[in-house]
Amino acid sequence: MAVTVSIPTILRTHTKGEKSVSAAGTTLAEVIDDLENNHGGLKARLVKEGTLHRFVNVYVNDEDVRFSGGLAAEVKDGDNVTILPAVAGG
């Protein structure tokens, strides 16, 4: 079960500058664990005390995972996972 994960500039120090990496898992939590195996240090930037960092947004196929189970959100083979810092709009 492989998904494509797009990494924001601010976290690319963990991926040797790669904008997009692949990872495996059936839930977002598993995907993040797999990311951590290959790109050490990422997990601590994304997850605080068992939930997503307040200023990190994660989308599976453009839908915010906070409304589809958070770390337990299901991912399917071929899904696109996008990680972005929370920034102001308006």
Added chain:
Amino acid sequence: MARYDSLLDALGGTPLVGLPRLSPSADVRLWAKLEDRNPTGSIKDRPALAMIEAAERDGVLRPGATILEPTSGNTGISLAMAAKLKGYGLVCVMPENTSTERKQLLQAYGARIVFSPAAGGSNQAVATAKEIAKQNPDWVMLYQYGNPANAEAHFRGTGPEILKDLPEITHFVAGLGTTGTLVGVGRYLREAKPDVQIIAAEPRYGELVYGLRNLDEGFVPELYDASVLTGRYSVGSYDALRRTRQLLETEGIFAGISTGAILHAALAVAQKAEVAGKSADIVFVVADAGWKYLSTGAYAGTLDEAAAKLDGHLWA
């Protein structure tokens, strides 16, 4: 009645129009709330006027005062018009990567603009405005991201207008910026219809805009209340442009680019309802018209070319 004592009195009461060609079926219908029909042409007239009037009532804003506000454009334009009519000065802190029309309109209304760096987008504008506020304690920062009058304008105005015109509403879709529209309208609709779905469409910009030095510089508006929302979509510039053009070509509505992003989310919601075999009446916000974005090339050339030109710009 269509007669008003002044431009400010003409705020709100905007049309809700059906979209027979874009709606997937007779059971899944899309409706556009035309917020470009406000005094300065955007939904931001509602919170801008509400924040000014609240500050006047509270005695914070006195005759001749100077208003300070971080804004990527529309809130600034709304404030500039109201400030002009009411005799206030206005200083807008605006990211430099916004459309030239927005800058020109602000200047035409007599507002002063302090530009903040493109990298970091509106985050930088907020941080810069907070610095300027410290140095100018007599200026009044209305602060749209945390001012309850922002969401309240939609709770009292936009929400009731929509429910009155479409009591059968099942979904409301709007842009996520200050979060004032979604939180205000969402709270109002939920009181009347507990099952209503409140969906956010969030612009996804080029990388420049996410150029923070560290994650702790991230920003979630104080007004944001995730419990009001039932879903949130991130929409990139290509999809936003594609839908903006589709809205013009199929239904004749000439909208701004953020409206394309909102429509993209509304169509995703419509598709889900269609697949599930459920009927739906989906209201989405047309936040402004396209005039302020003509110079960005959004409406000409191929979508790929237009999307490339928008990269790094704040289009919502």
